[in-house]
Amino acid sequence: MTAHSSRPDRRTFAIISHPDAGKTTLTEKLLYFGGAIHLAGEVKARGDNRRARSDWMKIEQQRGISVTSSVMTFEYDGLTFNLLDTPGHEDFSEDTYRTLTAVDSAVMVIDAARGIEAQTRKLFEVCRLRSVPIITFINKVDREGRPIFELLDEIADQLALDVSPMVWPVGMGGLFEGLYDIEHKKLLKPSKEDNHAYRGDATVISGLDDPKLESLISENARQNLKEEVELAEVGYAEFDEKAYQSGDLTPVYFGSALKDFGVEQLISAIARHAPGPRPQPADPEPVNPDDPSVNGFIFKVQANMNPAHRDRVAFMRLCSGRFRRGMKLNQIGTGKAISIHSPILFFAQNREVADEAFPGDIIGIPNHGTLRVGDTLSENSQDLTFTGLPDFAPEILRRVVLSDPTKSKQLRKALDDMAEEGIIRVFHPVIGGQWIIGVVGQLQLEVFISRLDAEYRVAAALEPSPWQTARWLACDDPKILANFIATHQSSIAEDRDKAPIFMAKDGWELNYVSERNSDIRFLATRERR
Ligand code: GDP
Numbered sequence: 001m002t003a004h005s006s007r008p009d010r011r012t013f014a015i016i017s018h019p020d021a022g023k024t025t026l027t028e029k030l031l032y033f034g035g036a037i038h039l040a041g042e043v044k045a046r047g048d049n050r051r052a053r054s055d056w057m058k059i060e061q062q063r064g065i066s067v068t069s070s071v072m073t074f075e076y077d078g079l080t081f082n083l084l085d086t087p088g089h090e091d092f093s094e095d096t097y098r099t100l101t102a103v104d105s106a107v108m109v110i111d112a113a114r115g116i117e118a119q120t121r122k123l124f125e126v127c128r129l130r131s132v133p134i135i136t137f138i139n140k141v142d143r144e145g146r147p148i149f150e151l152l153d154e155i156a157d158q159l160a161l162d163v164s165p166m167v168w169p170v171g172m173g174g175l176f177e178g179l180y181d182i183e184h185k186k187l188l189k190p191s192k193e194d195n196h197a198y199r200g201d202a203t204v205i206s207g208l209d210d211p212k213l214e215s216l217i218s219e220n221a222r223q224n225l226k227e228e229v230e231l232a233e234v235g236y237a238e239f240d241e242k243a244y245q246s247g248d249l250t251p252v253y254f255g256s257a258l259k260d261f262g263v264e265q266l267i268s269a270i271a272r273h274a275p276g277p278r279p280q281p282a283d284p285e286p287v288n289p290d291d292p293s294v295n296g297f298i299f300k301v302q303a304n305m306n307p308a309h310r311d312r313v314a315f316m317r318l319c320s321g322r323f324r325r326g327m328k329l330n331q332i333g334t335g336k337a338i339s340i341h342s343p344i345l346f347f348a349q350n351r352e353v354a355d356e357a358f359p360g361d362i363i364g365i366p367n368h369g370t371l372r373v374g375d376t377l378s379e380n381s382q383d384l385t386f387t388g389l390p391d392f393a394p395e396i397l398r399r400v401v402l403s404d405p406t407k408s409k410q411l412r413k414a415l416d417d418m419a420e421e422g423i424i425r426v427f428h429p430v431i432g433g434q435w436i437i438g439v440v441g442q443l444q445l446e447v448f449i450s451r452l453d454a455e456y457r458v459a460a461a462l463e464p465s466p467w468q469t470a471r472w473l474a475c476d477d478p479k480i481l482a483n484f485i486a487t488h489q490s491s492i493a494e495d496r497d498k499a500p501i502f503m504a505k506d507g508w509e510l511n512y513v514s515e516r517n518s519d520i521r522f523l524a525t526r527e528r529r
Contacts, residue, residue: 010360011274012082012317014100016124017109018117022139026109026257027072027083033267034074034081070099070300070315071346071362077271082346082362086123095300095422098373100126101389102299102317104360105133105274107266108250109257112138112145112172115154124159130388131247133275136163137266142256144173148228152236152252162237162249167265168229169254170221177217179254179262180208180225182232183239187216190261245275277360280319282376282386287319289359294321294329294379296363297386298371303417312417313344313364314371319386321379323357329377331370332385338377340365372420394425394438394470397503398445398462401434407458411435414456419496424448427470427493427501430485436465436493436503467491467503469510471522480519488513 017023072083084103086096100106106127110116127134138151148169156163170177178189186202205212208226217225243249251269255262277289287295300315328337344364345357357363365371374389402411415435419426425438439445445462452458475481485492485500493501502522504510514522
Protein backbone atom coordinates (compact mmCIF):
# COMPACT_ATOMS: atom_id res chain seq x y z
CA MET A 1 0.00 0.00 0.00
CA THR A 2 1.26 3.43 -0.80
CA ALA A 3 0.69 6.38 1.45
CA HIS A 4 -1.74 7.60 -1.21
CA SER A 5 -4.22 4.80 -0.75
CA SER A 6 -5.28 5.92 2.70
CA ARG A 7 -6.12 9.36 1.40
CA PRO A 8 -9.43 10.15 -0.23
CA ASP A 9 -8.80 11.40 -3.70
CA ARG A 10 -9.41 15.04 -4.49
CA ARG A 11 -9.68 17.01 -7.69
CA THR A 12 -9.25 20.62 -6.68
CA PHE A 13 -9.72 22.87 -9.69
CA ALA A 14 -11.03 26.18 -11.01
CA ILE A 15 -12.71 27.27 -14.20
CA ILE A 16 -11.01 30.07 -16.08
CA SER A 17 -12.86 31.96 -18.78
CA HIS A 18 -13.86 35.31 -20.18
CA PRO A 19 -17.23 36.62 -18.93
CA ASP A 20 -20.18 35.08 -20.79
CA ALA A 21 -18.28 32.07 -22.08
CA GLY A 22 -20.52 29.88 -19.91
CA LYS A 23 -18.67 29.34 -16.64
CA THR A 24 -21.78 29.63 -14.48
CA THR A 25 -23.80 27.33 -16.71
CA LEU A 26 -21.02 24.78 -16.78
CA THR A 27 -20.57 24.98 -13.01
CA GLU A 28 -24.21 24.22 -12.57
CA LYS A 29 -24.03 21.24 -14.91
CA LEU A 30 -20.94 19.87 -13.19
CA LEU A 31 -22.76 20.09 -9.87
CA TYR A 32 -25.73 18.40 -11.49
CA PHE A 33 -23.69 15.51 -12.86
CA GLY A 34 -21.93 15.29 -9.53
CA GLY A 35 -25.31 14.82 -7.85
CA ALA A 36 -24.89 17.98 -5.77
CA ILE A 37 -27.96 19.67 -7.22
CA HIS A 38 -31.08 18.17 -8.64
CA LEU A 39 -32.70 21.00 -10.48
CA ALA A 40 -31.25 23.34 -12.99
CA GLY A 41 -31.32 27.07 -12.43
CA GLU A 42 -29.99 27.74 -8.99
CA VAL A 43 -26.41 28.58 -9.73
CA LYS A 44 -27.53 30.70 -12.63
CA ALA A 45 -29.56 32.74 -10.22
CA ARG A 46 -26.39 33.42 -8.35
CA GLY A 47 -24.57 34.24 -11.55
CA ASP A 48 -27.14 36.86 -12.43
CA ASN A 49 -26.74 38.43 -9.06
CA ARG A 50 -23.13 38.07 -8.23
CA ARG A 51 -23.00 40.92 -5.81
CA ALA A 52 -25.54 39.36 -3.51
CA ARG A 53 -22.95 37.86 -1.26
CA SER A 54 -25.32 35.97 0.94
CA ASP A 55 -26.91 34.04 -1.90
CA TRP A 56 -24.78 31.03 -1.22
CA MET A 57 -26.37 30.73 2.16
CA LYS A 58 -29.81 30.68 0.62
CA ILE A 59 -28.81 28.00 -1.83
CA GLU A 60 -27.27 26.06 0.97
CA GLN A 61 -30.35 26.30 3.12
CA GLN A 62 -32.67 25.34 0.32
CA ARG A 63 -30.68 22.37 -0.79
CA GLY A 64 -28.81 21.41 2.31
CA ILE A 65 -25.59 21.15 0.38
CA SER A 66 -22.27 22.85 0.36
CA VAL A 67 -22.53 25.42 -2.34
CA THR A 68 -20.70 28.62 -1.59
CA SER A 69 -19.50 31.42 -3.74
CA SER A 70 -15.99 30.23 -3.08
CA VAL A 71 -15.89 26.46 -2.90
CA MET A 72 -18.27 23.98 -4.47
CA THR A 73 -17.89 20.33 -3.79
CA PHE A 74 -19.32 17.30 -5.51
CA GLU A 75 -18.60 13.64 -5.93
CA TYR A 76 -18.07 11.78 -9.14
CA ASP A 77 -16.69 8.33 -9.82
CA GLY A 78 -15.64 7.85 -6.20
CA LEU A 79 -13.67 11.09 -6.20
CA THR A 80 -14.31 14.36 -4.43
CA PHE A 81 -14.17 17.44 -6.64
CA ASN A 82 -13.49 20.83 -5.08
CA LEU A 83 -14.36 23.54 -7.56
CA LEU A 84 -13.00 26.92 -6.47
CA ASP A 85 -14.82 29.90 -7.85
CA THR A 86 -12.86 32.63 -9.55
CA PRO A 87 -14.97 35.80 -9.47
CA GLY A 88 -16.20 37.11 -12.80
CA HIS A 89 -15.82 40.62 -14.11
CA GLU A 90 -17.62 42.57 -11.41
CA ASP A 91 -15.43 41.35 -8.61
CA PHE A 92 -12.42 40.73 -10.73
CA SER A 93 -9.33 41.31 -8.65
CA GLU A 94 -6.17 39.81 -7.37
CA ASP A 95 -8.37 37.46 -5.47
CA THR A 96 -8.86 35.50 -8.67
CA TYR A 97 -5.17 35.15 -9.21
CA ARG A 98 -4.61 33.98 -5.67
CA THR A 99 -7.38 31.43 -5.92
CA LEU A 100 -5.48 29.91 -8.81
CA THR A 101 -2.57 29.24 -6.47
CA ALA A 102 -4.83 26.93 -4.48
CA VAL A 103 -5.87 24.61 -7.33
CA ASP A 104 -4.19 21.58 -8.83
CA SER A 105 -5.70 22.01 -12.27
CA ALA A 106 -8.01 24.23 -14.29
CA VAL A 107 -10.71 23.97 -16.92
CA MET A 108 -10.51 26.69 -19.56
CA VAL A 109 -13.90 27.47 -21.05
CA ILE A 110 -13.94 29.10 -24.48
CA ASP A 111 -16.95 30.36 -26.41
CA ALA A 112 -16.90 28.60 -29.81
CA ALA A 113 -17.94 31.80 -31.54
CA ARG A 114 -15.34 33.96 -29.86
CA GLY A 115 -12.25 31.91 -29.26
CA ILE A 116 -9.64 33.11 -26.81
CA GLU A 117 -10.55 36.41 -25.18
CA ALA A 118 -8.65 38.89 -23.04
CA GLN A 119 -9.47 37.47 -19.66
CA THR A 120 -8.96 33.89 -20.76
CA ARG A 121 -5.44 34.79 -21.73
CA LYS A 122 -4.72 36.70 -18.53
CA LEU A 123 -5.88 33.86 -16.32
CA PHE A 124 -4.10 31.33 -18.48
CA GLU A 125 -0.82 33.19 -17.92
CA VAL A 126 -1.29 32.88 -14.17
CA CYS A 127 -1.84 29.14 -14.53
CA ARG A 128 1.24 28.88 -16.69
CA LEU A 129 3.42 30.54 -14.02
CA ARG A 130 2.69 27.54 -11.84
CA SER A 131 2.47 24.94 -14.63
CA VAL A 132 -1.16 24.28 -13.72
CA PRO A 133 -2.52 21.62 -16.10
CA ILE A 134 -5.45 22.79 -18.21
CA ILE A 135 -8.32 20.95 -19.83
CA THR A 136 -10.06 23.02 -22.51
CA PHE A 137 -13.83 23.02 -23.00
CA ILE A 138 -15.05 24.75 -26.15
CA ASN A 139 -18.60 25.69 -25.31
CA LYS A 140 -21.78 26.58 -27.20
CA VAL A 141 -21.43 24.14 -30.12
CA ASP A 142 -25.23 24.19 -30.29
CA ARG A 143 -24.75 27.60 -31.90
CA GLU A 144 -22.88 28.61 -34.97
CA GLY A 145 -19.23 28.90 -34.00
CA ARG A 146 -15.91 29.56 -35.67
CA PRO A 147 -14.33 26.77 -37.71
CA ILE A 148 -12.99 24.05 -35.42
CA PHE A 149 -9.48 24.05 -36.84
CA GLU A 150 -9.28 27.80 -36.45
CA LEU A 151 -10.22 27.51 -32.77
CA LEU A 152 -7.69 24.77 -32.11
CA ASP A 153 -4.92 26.62 -33.94
CA GLU A 154 -5.69 29.76 -32.01
CA ILE A 155 -5.19 27.96 -28.70
CA ALA A 156 -2.00 26.36 -29.91
CA ASP A 157 -0.56 29.61 -31.32
CA GLN A 158 -1.70 32.16 -28.79
CA LEU A 159 -1.07 30.11 -25.69
CA ALA A 160 1.91 28.16 -27.01
CA LEU A 161 0.35 24.86 -25.98
CA ASP A 162 0.06 21.56 -27.73
CA VAL A 163 -3.61 20.81 -28.32
CA SER A 164 -5.10 17.38 -28.42
CA PRO A 165 -8.78 17.16 -29.45
CA MET A 166 -10.54 14.44 -27.45
CA VAL A 167 -14.02 14.83 -28.87
CA TRP A 168 -15.04 16.29 -32.18
CA PRO A 169 -18.31 18.07 -32.84
CA VAL A 170 -20.38 16.66 -35.68
CA GLY A 171 -21.38 20.01 -37.13
CA MET A 172 -22.25 23.09 -35.13
CA GLY A 173 -25.28 25.31 -34.67
CA GLY A 174 -28.21 24.27 -36.87
CA LEU A 175 -26.13 21.48 -38.37
CA PHE A 176 -25.11 20.01 -35.02
CA GLU A 177 -25.71 16.25 -35.02
CA GLY A 178 -23.72 15.14 -32.00
CA LEU A 179 -20.20 14.59 -30.71
CA TYR A 180 -17.67 12.01 -31.70
CA ASP A 181 -15.62 10.77 -28.74
CA ILE A 182 -12.28 10.16 -30.43
CA GLU A 183 -10.71 8.44 -27.44
CA HIS A 184 -13.47 5.85 -26.94
CA LYS A 185 -14.76 5.69 -30.50
CA LYS A 186 -18.28 6.56 -29.48
CA LEU A 187 -20.88 8.61 -31.18
CA LEU A 188 -22.93 10.72 -28.79
CA LYS A 189 -26.22 11.87 -30.16
CA PRO A 190 -28.69 14.32 -28.68
CA SER A 191 -31.80 12.43 -27.73
CA LYS A 192 -34.75 13.21 -29.98
CA GLU A 193 -37.39 13.31 -27.29
CA ASP A 194 -35.57 15.77 -25.15
CA ASN A 195 -33.32 17.88 -27.26
CA HIS A 196 -32.39 19.76 -24.15
CA ALA A 197 -30.59 16.98 -22.46
CA TYR A 198 -28.11 14.50 -23.70
CA ARG A 199 -27.62 12.02 -20.89
CA GLY A 200 -25.16 9.55 -22.22
CA ASP A 201 -26.78 7.19 -24.72
CA ALA A 202 -23.74 6.58 -26.78
CA THR A 203 -23.24 4.24 -29.68
CA VAL A 204 -19.91 2.51 -29.71
CA ILE A 205 -18.55 2.23 -33.21
CA SER A 206 -15.44 0.59 -34.56
CA GLY A 207 -14.26 3.80 -36.17
CA LEU A 208 -15.35 6.34 -38.71
CA ASP A 209 -15.77 3.63 -41.40
CA ASP A 210 -18.25 1.70 -39.27
CA PRO A 211 -21.45 1.21 -41.34
CA LYS A 212 -23.46 1.84 -38.17
CA LEU A 213 -22.67 5.53 -38.65
CA GLU A 214 -24.94 5.60 -41.69
CA SER A 215 -28.02 5.27 -39.59
CA LEU A 216 -26.74 7.70 -36.99
CA ILE A 217 -25.74 10.85 -38.84
CA SER A 218 -26.32 12.34 -42.27
CA GLU A 219 -24.15 11.46 -45.24
CA ASN A 220 -22.75 14.94 -45.38
CA ALA A 221 -21.89 15.03 -41.68
CA ARG A 222 -20.25 11.62 -41.97
CA GLN A 223 -17.97 12.71 -44.75
CA ASN A 224 -16.99 15.92 -43.00
CA LEU A 225 -16.40 14.17 -39.71
CA LYS A 226 -14.16 11.55 -41.29
CA GLU A 227 -12.12 14.14 -43.13
CA GLU A 228 -11.80 16.43 -40.18
CA VAL A 229 -10.85 13.78 -37.66
CA GLU A 230 -8.27 12.31 -40.02
CA LEU A 231 -6.77 15.74 -40.53
CA ALA A 232 -6.79 16.41 -36.81
CA GLU A 233 -5.05 13.14 -36.06
CA VAL A 234 -2.20 14.13 -38.32
CA GLY A 235 -2.14 17.80 -37.37
CA TYR A 236 -2.38 17.71 -33.58
CA ALA A 237 -0.51 15.99 -30.80
CA GLU A 238 -1.77 12.73 -29.42
CA PHE A 239 -2.96 13.06 -25.85
CA ASP A 240 -0.12 12.52 -23.43
CA GLU A 241 -0.90 12.58 -19.74
CA LYS A 242 2.60 13.65 -18.70
CA ALA A 243 2.62 16.57 -21.12
CA TYR A 244 -0.83 17.59 -19.87
CA GLN A 245 0.17 17.35 -16.22
CA SER A 246 3.25 19.46 -16.75
CA GLY A 247 1.16 22.15 -18.42
CA ASP A 248 2.53 21.69 -21.95
CA LEU A 249 -0.51 20.13 -23.61
CA THR A 250 -4.21 20.70 -23.28
CA PRO A 251 -6.80 18.06 -24.13
CA VAL A 252 -9.72 19.78 -25.86
CA TYR A 253 -13.38 18.88 -25.31
CA PHE A 254 -16.28 20.37 -27.20
CA GLY A 255 -19.82 20.68 -25.98
CA SER A 256 -22.71 22.78 -24.86
CA ALA A 257 -23.02 23.50 -21.17
CA LEU A 258 -26.53 24.79 -21.74
CA LYS A 259 -27.73 21.60 -23.41
CA ASP A 260 -25.58 19.20 -21.39
CA PHE A 261 -23.68 17.96 -24.41
CA GLY A 262 -20.17 16.85 -23.66
CA VAL A 263 -20.31 17.81 -19.98
CA GLU A 264 -20.07 14.24 -18.82
CA GLN A 265 -17.06 13.66 -21.09
CA LEU A 266 -15.45 16.68 -19.47
CA ILE A 267 -16.14 15.60 -15.92
CA SER A 268 -14.89 12.12 -16.65
CA ALA A 269 -11.72 13.62 -18.14
CA ILE A 270 -11.10 15.57 -14.96
CA ALA A 271 -11.61 12.38 -12.95
CA ARG A 272 -9.26 10.33 -15.09
CA HIS A 273 -6.55 12.78 -16.04
CA ALA A 274 -6.47 15.78 -13.71
CA PRO A 275 -3.91 15.49 -10.93
CA GLY A 276 -4.79 15.02 -7.27
CA PRO A 277 -3.06 17.28 -4.74
CA ARG A 278 0.28 18.41 -6.12
CA PRO A 279 3.31 19.36 -4.04
CA GLN A 280 3.09 23.05 -3.11
CA PRO A 281 6.05 25.40 -3.41
CA ALA A 282 7.34 26.42 0.01
CA ASP A 283 10.44 27.44 1.91
CA PRO A 284 12.67 25.69 2.93
CA GLU A 285 11.27 22.99 0.64
CA PRO A 286 8.05 22.12 -1.19
CA VAL A 287 5.31 20.46 0.86
CA ASN A 288 4.38 17.03 -0.35
CA PRO A 289 0.75 15.95 0.09
CA ASP A 290 1.97 12.75 1.68
CA ASP A 291 3.65 14.61 4.52
CA PRO A 292 1.70 13.35 7.55
CA SER A 293 1.62 16.70 9.37
CA VAL A 294 -0.96 19.33 8.59
CA ASN A 295 0.22 22.31 6.53
CA GLY A 296 -1.76 24.82 4.57
CA PHE A 297 -1.96 28.43 3.44
CA ILE A 298 -4.59 31.13 3.33
CA PHE A 299 -5.38 32.14 -0.25
CA LYS A 300 -8.49 34.17 0.35
CA VAL A 301 -10.25 36.14 3.05
CA GLN A 302 -13.88 37.04 2.71
CA ALA A 303 -15.38 39.57 5.07
CA ASN A 304 -19.03 40.17 5.81
CA MET A 305 -20.35 36.97 4.31
CA ASN A 306 -23.10 37.56 6.76
CA PRO A 307 -23.42 41.34 7.14
CA ALA A 308 -25.34 40.96 10.41
CA HIS A 309 -22.34 39.42 12.10
CA ARG A 310 -19.44 41.21 10.49
CA ASP A 311 -17.80 37.85 10.24
CA ARG A 312 -14.74 37.01 8.28
CA VAL A 313 -13.77 33.69 6.81
CA ALA A 314 -10.23 32.81 5.82
CA PHE A 315 -9.94 30.05 3.23
CA MET A 316 -7.10 27.64 3.78
CA ARG A 317 -5.91 25.21 1.17
CA LEU A 318 -4.86 22.06 2.97
CA CYS A 319 -1.60 20.89 1.42
CA SER A 320 -0.67 17.94 3.61
CA GLY A 321 -1.79 15.88 6.57
CA ARG A 322 -5.21 14.94 7.90
CA PHE A 323 -6.93 17.94 9.40
CA ARG A 324 -9.20 17.32 12.41
CA ARG A 325 -11.69 19.70 13.89
CA GLY A 326 -10.30 21.45 16.97
CA MET A 327 -6.68 21.25 15.86
CA LYS A 328 -4.15 23.86 16.85
CA LEU A 329 -2.03 25.25 14.05
CA ASN A 330 0.96 27.60 14.23
CA GLN A 331 0.55 30.83 12.35
CA ILE A 332 4.03 31.21 10.91
CA GLY A 333 5.78 34.47 11.57
CA THR A 334 3.57 35.57 14.44
CA GLY A 335 4.38 32.92 17.02
CA LYS A 336 0.64 32.42 17.58
CA ALA A 337 -1.10 29.08 17.74
CA ILE A 338 -4.63 29.14 16.39
CA SER A 339 -7.25 26.69 17.59
CA ILE A 340 -9.64 25.83 14.81
CA HIS A 341 -12.82 24.88 16.62
CA SER A 342 -15.44 25.64 14.05
CA PRO A 343 -13.92 25.09 10.65
CA ILE A 344 -16.24 25.20 7.68
CA LEU A 345 -15.45 21.99 5.89
CA PHE A 346 -16.80 22.39 2.40
CA PHE A 347 -16.20 18.88 1.21
CA ALA A 348 -18.88 17.34 3.35
CA GLN A 349 -22.44 17.00 2.12
CA ASN A 350 -23.55 17.48 5.64
CA ARG A 351 -21.65 20.00 7.70
CA GLU A 352 -22.46 18.51 11.05
CA VAL A 353 -20.59 15.30 10.51
CA ALA A 354 -17.58 16.88 8.88
CA ASP A 355 -14.72 16.49 11.30
CA GLU A 356 -11.76 16.02 9.05
CA ALA A 357 -10.28 17.17 5.79
CA PHE A 358 -7.58 15.92 3.46
CA PRO A 359 -4.95 17.43 1.16
CA GLY A 360 -6.66 19.32 -1.64
CA ASP A 361 -9.58 20.30 0.56
CA ILE A 362 -10.41 23.86 1.47
CA ILE A 363 -11.15 24.76 5.06
CA GLY A 364 -13.03 27.93 5.94
CA ILE A 365 -11.78 29.42 9.20
CA PRO A 366 -13.99 32.04 10.83
CA ASN A 367 -11.86 34.68 12.55
CA HIS A 368 -11.79 38.32 13.48
CA GLY A 369 -8.93 39.53 11.36
CA THR A 370 -6.13 37.40 12.76
CA LEU A 371 -5.64 35.49 9.52
CA ARG A 372 -4.42 37.17 6.36
CA VAL A 373 -3.96 36.19 2.77
CA GLY A 374 -0.58 34.54 2.36
CA ASP A 375 -0.40 33.17 5.92
CA THR A 376 1.05 29.72 6.39
CA LEU A 377 -0.51 27.49 9.05
CA SER A 378 1.37 24.46 10.26
CA GLU A 379 0.86 21.71 12.80
CA ASN A 380 4.52 21.06 13.58
CA SER A 381 6.68 23.63 11.91
CA GLN A 382 7.58 27.11 13.12
CA ASP A 383 9.31 28.32 10.01
CA LEU A 384 7.65 26.77 6.98
CA THR A 385 6.43 29.33 4.45
CA PHE A 386 4.36 28.67 1.36
CA THR A 387 5.64 30.78 -1.50
CA GLY A 388 4.33 32.06 -4.77
CA LEU A 389 1.22 33.99 -3.78
CA PRO A 390 1.57 37.00 -6.00
CA ASP A 391 0.92 40.62 -5.18
CA PHE A 392 0.32 42.79 -8.21
CA ALA A 393 1.45 46.35 -8.69
CA PRO A 394 -1.57 48.61 -9.11
CA GLU A 395 -2.21 50.30 -12.39
CA ILE A 396 -4.65 52.88 -11.05
CA LEU A 397 -4.00 54.99 -7.96
CA ARG A 398 -6.65 57.14 -6.29
CA ARG A 399 -6.77 59.39 -3.26
CA VAL A 400 -9.59 58.60 -0.85
CA VAL A 401 -11.47 61.69 0.32
CA LEU A 402 -14.00 61.37 3.11
CA SER A 403 -17.24 63.33 2.85
CA ASP A 404 -17.58 63.26 6.62
CA PRO A 405 -14.22 63.64 8.39
CA THR A 406 -15.58 62.13 11.62
CA LYS A 407 -15.78 58.78 9.85
CA SER A 408 -12.05 58.31 9.54
CA LYS A 409 -11.99 55.37 11.92
CA GLN A 410 -14.64 53.53 9.93
CA LEU A 411 -12.76 54.31 6.74
CA ARG A 412 -9.60 52.88 8.20
CA LYS A 413 -11.44 49.70 9.14
CA ALA A 414 -13.00 49.38 5.68
CA LEU A 415 -9.62 49.93 4.02
CA ASP A 416 -8.08 47.30 6.24
CA ASP A 417 -10.84 44.78 5.56
CA MET A 418 -10.91 45.25 1.83
CA ALA A 419 -7.15 45.24 1.54
CA GLU A 420 -7.15 41.95 3.38
CA GLU A 421 -9.68 40.57 0.94
CA GLY A 422 -7.48 41.68 -1.92
CA ILE A 423 -10.08 44.03 -3.40
CA ILE A 424 -7.74 46.98 -3.13
CA ARG A 425 -4.23 47.80 -2.08
CA VAL A 426 -3.74 50.54 0.46
CA PHE A 427 -0.75 52.86 0.57
CA HIS A 428 0.21 55.53 2.98
CA PRO A 429 2.44 58.23 1.51
CA VAL A 430 5.40 59.06 3.71
CA ILE A 431 4.47 62.73 3.30
CA GLY A 432 0.83 63.76 3.62
CA GLY A 433 -2.04 62.18 5.47
CA GLN A 434 -4.45 60.87 2.85
CA TRP A 435 -4.74 57.25 1.98
CA ILE A 436 -4.00 56.14 -1.53
CA ILE A 437 -5.70 53.08 -2.86
CA GLY A 438 -4.36 51.13 -5.75
CA VAL A 439 -6.13 48.65 -7.99
CA VAL A 440 -5.31 46.61 -11.03
CA GLY A 441 -8.62 47.31 -12.78
CA GLN A 442 -11.31 50.02 -12.78
CA LEU A 443 -13.99 47.59 -11.63
CA GLN A 444 -12.27 47.11 -8.32
CA LEU A 445 -12.82 50.82 -7.61
CA GLU A 446 -16.55 50.44 -8.16
CA VAL A 447 -16.72 47.44 -5.87
CA PHE A 448 -14.75 49.39 -3.27
CA ILE A 449 -17.02 52.46 -3.31
CA SER A 450 -20.26 50.50 -3.30
CA ARG A 451 -19.17 48.27 -0.44
CA LEU A 452 -17.86 51.25 1.50
CA ASP A 453 -21.34 52.70 1.37
CA ALA A 454 -23.36 49.49 1.77
CA GLU A 455 -21.33 47.71 4.42
CA TYR A 456 -19.54 50.47 6.30
CA ARG A 457 -21.90 53.43 5.82
CA VAL A 458 -18.97 55.61 4.85
CA ALA A 459 -19.43 58.15 2.09
CA ALA A 460 -16.19 58.85 0.32
CA ALA A 461 -15.01 59.98 -3.06
CA LEU A 462 -12.03 58.93 -5.07
CA GLU A 463 -9.93 61.72 -6.47
CA PRO A 464 -7.16 61.49 -8.97
CA SER A 465 -3.75 61.17 -7.40
CA PRO A 466 -0.58 62.57 -8.89
CA TRP A 467 0.60 59.04 -9.49
CA GLN A 468 -0.26 56.44 -12.05
CA THR A 469 1.69 53.41 -11.08
CA ALA A 470 3.66 51.97 -8.20
CA ARG A 471 6.49 49.54 -7.69
CA TRP A 472 7.77 47.72 -4.66
CA LEU A 473 11.40 48.51 -3.92
CA ALA A 474 14.05 45.95 -3.19
CA CYS A 475 17.79 46.23 -2.91
CA ASP A 476 20.56 43.99 -1.63
CA ASP A 477 22.22 46.93 0.06
CA PRO A 478 19.99 48.52 2.72
CA LYS A 479 22.06 51.72 2.67
CA ILE A 480 21.43 52.34 -1.01
CA LEU A 481 17.72 51.71 -0.47
CA ALA A 482 17.56 54.06 2.53
CA ASN A 483 19.34 56.72 0.54
CA PHE A 484 16.93 56.35 -2.39
CA ILE A 485 13.96 56.62 -0.04
CA ALA A 486 15.39 59.72 1.61
CA THR A 487 15.95 61.48 -1.70
CA HIS A 488 12.56 60.57 -3.20
CA GLN A 489 10.36 61.11 -0.16
CA SER A 490 7.52 62.78 -2.01
CA SER A 491 7.07 59.68 -4.17
CA ILE A 492 7.41 57.08 -1.44
CA ALA A 493 4.63 55.27 0.36
CA GLU A 494 4.35 52.21 2.54
CA ASP A 495 1.98 49.32 2.14
CA ARG A 496 0.26 47.63 5.05
CA ASP A 497 3.34 45.52 5.72
CA LYS A 498 5.44 48.69 5.83
CA ALA A 499 7.18 47.63 2.64
CA PRO A 500 8.46 50.67 0.70
CA ILE A 501 6.80 51.61 -2.58
CA PHE A 502 7.85 54.01 -5.26
CA MET A 503 4.95 55.85 -6.91
CA ALA A 504 5.53 57.20 -10.40
CA LYS A 505 3.62 59.85 -12.33
CA ASP A 506 3.78 57.76 -15.48
CA GLY A 507 5.67 55.00 -17.22
CA TRP A 508 8.24 57.46 -18.48
CA GLU A 509 9.15 58.62 -14.98
CA LEU A 510 9.32 55.05 -13.77
CA ASN A 511 11.76 54.17 -16.53
CA TYR A 512 13.80 57.26 -15.95
CA VAL A 513 14.15 56.73 -12.22
CA SER A 514 14.75 53.00 -12.44
CA GLU A 515 17.46 53.42 -15.09
CA ARG A 516 19.28 55.88 -12.87
CA ASN A 517 19.06 53.62 -9.84
CA SER A 518 20.15 50.35 -11.29
CA ASP A 519 21.05 48.82 -7.90
CA ILE A 520 17.41 49.01 -6.88
CA ARG A 521 14.82 46.57 -8.15
CA PHE A 522 11.41 48.10 -9.02
CA LEU A 523 9.04 45.18 -8.68
CA ALA A 524 5.69 44.96 -10.40
CA THR A 525 4.77 41.92 -8.37
CA ARG A 526 5.79 41.09 -4.89
CA GLU A 527 5.78 37.58 -3.68
CA ARG A 528 4.40 37.10 -0.19
CA ARG A 529 6.78 35.18 1.94
P1 GDP B 1 -20.35 33.22 -17.44
O1 GDP B 1 -20.37 34.71 -17.50
O2 GDP B 1 -19.09 32.67 -18.06
O3 GDP B 1 -20.62 32.64 -16.10
O4 GDP B 1 -21.48 32.72 -18.47
P2 GDP B 1 -22.94 32.17 -18.21
O5 GDP B 1 -22.92 30.75 -17.80
O6 GDP B 1 -23.68 33.13 -17.36
O7 GDP B 1 -23.47 32.21 -19.71
C1 GDP B 1 -23.54 33.39 -20.47
C2 GDP B 1 -24.67 33.27 -21.48
O8 GDP B 1 -24.38 32.21 -22.40
C3 GDP B 1 -26.00 32.89 -20.83
O9 GDP B 1 -27.02 33.55 -21.52
C4 GDP B 1 -26.07 31.39 -21.04
O10 GDP B 1 -27.40 30.92 -21.10
C5 GDP B 1 -25.41 31.24 -22.38
N1 GDP B 1 -24.81 29.91 -22.55
C6 GDP B 1 -24.00 29.25 -21.68
N2 GDP B 1 -23.66 28.05 -22.20
C7 GDP B 1 -24.25 27.96 -23.40
C8 GDP B 1 -24.28 26.95 -24.42
O11 GDP B 1 -23.71 25.88 -24.31
N3 GDP B 1 -25.01 27.24 -25.53
C9 GDP B 1 -25.69 28.42 -25.71
N4 GDP B 1 -26.36 28.59 -26.82
N5 GDP B 1 -25.68 29.37 -24.77
C10 GDP B 1 -24.97 29.15 -23.63
